[in-house]
Structures are given as structure tokens and as C-alpha cells.
Amino acid sequence: MKTISAVTGNEAIAEAMRQINPDFSAVYPITPQTDLMQKFSSFHADGYVSTEVVLVESEHSAMSACIGAACAGGRVVTATSGPGLALMWEMLFVASGMRLPIVMPVVNRALSAPLNIHGDHSDAMGARDSGWIQIWSENAQEAYDNMIQAFRIAEHMDIRLPAMVCYDGFIISHSISRVEFLSDETVQKFIGDFTPTNSLLDIEKVVSYGPLVLTDQYHEYKKVQNDVISSIGEIVLKVADEFEKVSGRKYSLFDSYRLDDAEIGIVILNSAAGTTKDVIDEARKKGIKAGLLKPRFFRPFFYNEIAEALSGLKVICVMDRSDSFGAFGPLYTEIASSMFHMKNKPVLINKIYGLGGRDYLPVHAEMVIDELSEIAETGIVNHYKEYIGLRE
């Protein structure tokens, strides 16, 4: 049985967490994640979940406690945003290095200074090399669906890696939209029981976690980590297939929108993809062959599949909601890498938009499409990297 509700993104994720009923959750508030964990704490207080909730004193301890709990052999969840994720940074590597399938919603937020609590992808991009799987979501429905699939992916016996589910602060976390929920039974059946591996609490089969590993082996450990995360594509697709059967909603490695016959294209993550799709529809009415690609996974990055999907385009704008100062934006860099080996490379430009919650409006997408059309026609590029939506 499905229920349809009008809820905020945070409410949708809190509902997913209630349905998942994890063994352990560490809670520490940070805007715009706060009301997600408050909601989950009230589920706990009202007895709707049997989760042990630990109200820690910082995000660093939240992730540390999650690591301890996961080593002890149970299903573990926490959530954070912006500076909270930054404070966890050291521990993110510990979680992935120990192959612990912790699942964590990341409600994307900007980093200081200057202090800013609004939506921006700098937090997750800062964690991109930490060995975590990153699943990105366009709206509350996708965040809910990704949250449920994340457990199956992270806990798969061939993967056993932590996964973060990203969705935009405020734009998704705090705005109300239509969300179709699965029944509690469907969710429980879909995620299944947790299977522990090498539990610290197994007194008969004693293990040591977290050794010192020097130059003789460290390199090999890291190669294994790379091999594992790089190989998750098939499992992701299989999980998506099963999810489609229970939900009717289709997921893949990325979302392509009107790309098949497109000449110009936009690559963009999360909520801004929705706005862009509407503008593409308008452009199509005018005969402009525009399309969009929205990566669902930023880590691993599915280079071959994405390059293949973009290969027919003449001009592409990669839009980043975070910057790598003094360099191109992080999404741009990945797209450029994925296309480098191609014979006929499209022209690639990079726009930085929406930092610190700055509105991304249809007019911005229109301007980008106009610019792409012009480049397609003239071959002239004025700016390879540019900030858009700046105040005049």
C-alpha cells in the first residue's frame, strides 16, 4: 500500500528512517538537517522506532560513535550538513577504510567563511575523496527513494561501504512537495535484515580493528578500496530494478532528459535539474535541441556511461553549485575527464551558480541555453568558467 503526502524533504527522510528502524543512530543538530533529526528523535520518544539514539556532543563524535556501532555489528544511521560534514571529515575515511555500511543523509549546505546556512554543494564535494558512495537527489521523492536504496547498496556483501544521500538544503529539506511513500512492510522487506561481518562483540572470534599499516601494505589496501567502489554499477542497477518493482519509479546511474537527439546540453546535480528541465521543454518548443544529464552518483563517477550519453552533443555546460577556487568546479572536472578520450569532443564550459542558497531561476537556465546555442553556431567561447546569477 502506498501513501501520498505533502511533506518537506526532511520529513520524507525522517519517515524513511522510521520505516528503516535502524539499530543505532547518532544525532547532532545543524541547519538545515536539524528538523530531520528532531523528527526522528520524536519518533524515538514516541516509541515508533526501536533504534538506540545517542545524542552526541559533536558531529565528529557522531561519526566516531557510528563507526564503533557499525564495528559492533548493526545497522547505523546519522545525518548532517555543511560544517558538520566538514567536522566529520577525518572519520569519513575511517568509516570507508573499515568498510562500514553506514548510511548518512547529507542536507547540502555551504561552508564558512562567511557563515552561510543555505543550500550549496561544497560540503559533499569536500568529502568526495573520502571513499563514501554519494547518491544525489533532485527532490524529496528522490531523496526518500535513494535513502531506501542506499541501505541495499551499502550493505551488499560485495560492497560494504558507507553511503551518503545528498539533497539540497532548504530548497528540498524545507519546502513541501508531493511524496509517495511505500508501506512500512515494503520498506522492511526491501532492505531486509542486517548481516554483520567481523563483529567486535564476537568474543569467540576475536578481531582487531584499525591497525597501523605502513608503506609495505597501505598502497594495496587503497587499491582494494578503489576497486570495490568502482565496481558497484551492476549492483546499483539491480537494486534500482527491484526498487522499480515495488515503487513503480525508475532509477539508474544518472538521469538523462531529452538527450537522445540533443545538440546542446546541461549537466547539473540535484534540485536545479528540475528547473532546468522545464526551461529545456520551453527551448524545445522553439526548436532548440537541448537536453540534460543529471548524475545520480558523484562517487563513484560513472565516467564511461556518462561520456557515452553525452557523446552526441556539440556543446555542454556543466553547472556547479560549489567551486574549487582557482580551478574549474568539481562536476566540470569529472565531465571533462570522462570526455577526454573521445575523438570528437564537445565544447565544454563551466558555470558556477547558486552558492550559499542564491536562487537559480529559469532565466539563468535560459541564458545558459542561449549561450550554448550561440557557441554551437559560431564555435566562439567567451568564458570557459564563469559565475552566473551575480548581483549587478
Added chain:
Amino acid sequence: MRGSIKLKDISEKEILLASGHRMCSGCGAAIVVKMVLLASDYPIVACSPTGCLEVTTCISDYTSWKIPWIHSAFENAAATIAGVETMHRVLVKKGKAREDIKFIVFAGDGGTYDIGFQSLSGAMERGHDILYICYDNEAYMNTGTQRSSASPLGADTSTSPAGDVIPGKTQHRKNMTRIMAEHNIPYAAQASPSHYNDLMKKIRKALEIKGPKFINILSPCNRGWRSNSNDAIELSKIAVDSCYWPLYEIENGKTTVNHIPKEKKPLRDFLKPQGRFSHLFKENNIHLIDQLQKKIDEDWNRLLQSC
């Protein structure tokens, strides 16, 4: 409490920290860990932050720990074990773990007094059922004897070196045992490997108490203290007899001094054999020894008064 501490019984028990670890010979911390594990009759799951103990006991494919053990980072042993202990509660409820397991942290002073302080304070406040043991060697030994907030006034360390102008560390040490007791935990204590009977009794007592426990154990480090490799026990004994390291416990707010020296030794006896204090015996620095002695006397009197 499970039985009294008889040397004969203890000598028949398995030592759960296997030899072949790479701690320096004569290291106080290694002695402390062995004593603690010998004292317990419960299955123990342990956690260590980064530090000498951690890097020397679990390297590549080899581990000295015959009990389950976890290291996750330098500043978070308390939070890590809190996660383990909480998951234990979940799995006991579900019938998936044995109930009698106890959780112990073995952490250096750096991982306790300094960088690990926030996570330790948080875990104590939340009331996790853990025993946190600080093996206090009074500096960051793993990285080469830098000062910590446990280093005493005047200590010559690699970041507070005794120079021509500044004579070693310029601040007194932090009173961590008292700070922990002030968290209103049911049990906080100080012990010393020289008084093994007292130490092991405290461990046994602590393991019977539900909730957060803290035991601070002086752990001579011959590398950092620049002393002889066979004098860890002797030095920790003088530390107790000079009242530099009083043996006491605070149980639910009630303080008991466990050892009142028959003859209180002068602090000089503790300082003299250690290279890290040799500069204090030069004429222009003697006043620092007086300052240290004064502080120790004050602290000792305050401790006696608090009983």
C-alpha cells in the same frame, strides 16, 4: 566483585596482551594494560586512540590483542567505544550478543586531557557503561615527547624545551581525575602500577559499577622521562610516596585516599632520576622545584580535606 586478588591466581591467568608487541622495553603503559586485563574476569572489548599503545600493538597483519579491540582515531576513543557499547545494548536486547561484556578504553594523556577531552566529556555526561583508563605518561610520546596538558611544570619536552630563557613547560598540569569526578560519574580514581594490588582492586570495583568510570594511571615512559628502562615501577612508587601521584578514589562524590605514605618523600626524589627535569637542579631554576613542591603539598592537603 569476583574474588580477591591473589598473586598465585593471577599468575595462572592468560596475559591478554601478547608479547611481541613493539612497546619499548620497560614501558609503563604495557605493564598497566596487562595488569588491567589480568584483573578482569569479564570478557573485555577495548578501544585505544592513536598513540604509543595503539601503534605498537596492532601493525599490518599482526595484533597483540587477544581481546576484541578497535582504534579509530586520536581524539575519539570515548565516542568510538560509546558506539560499541550502545550497539551492545541493542544486540543484547535482540538476543544477538552475550550480556557480560565490559568496555574499556586505554588512552594516553594526549588523547584524554587534550584532543580527546570533548569526546570523553560527552561520553561521561551521557552515562555510557564504559571504563575509561588513561595511561598517563605526561606527554605525547608517540610523536616524540611533546608537551601535553598532563606534563608538569618545568618538564623539558620537545615543544616546551628547557632553553636559556624558558625553563621547560611554564604551566602546571591539569587535574584530570578531579575534572572527571566533577562530571558526577559514579567512579573516578587514580592508580599506579607500583601498587598493583590497589590498581587491580580499583579495576575490579569499577567493572562492577554500571555507568561511566574513569581511572587515571601513572605510566612512566623511559624514553620521554629520560630515565632507566628498568625503573618504571620504582619511579611510580616514588610518585605515590611523594604525594605527586596520590592514590585515591571518588565514589559517588565521596573521596577516599587509598594510601597515605608513612614518610612523605620530597618531590626531588621523583624529579632527580629523570632527564626531563635535570635542568631544574641548576641554580637559577631551583625555584621551580620549590613551586612544584608547593603545588603538590597544596593539592595533597586539599585532597585530605576533601575526604
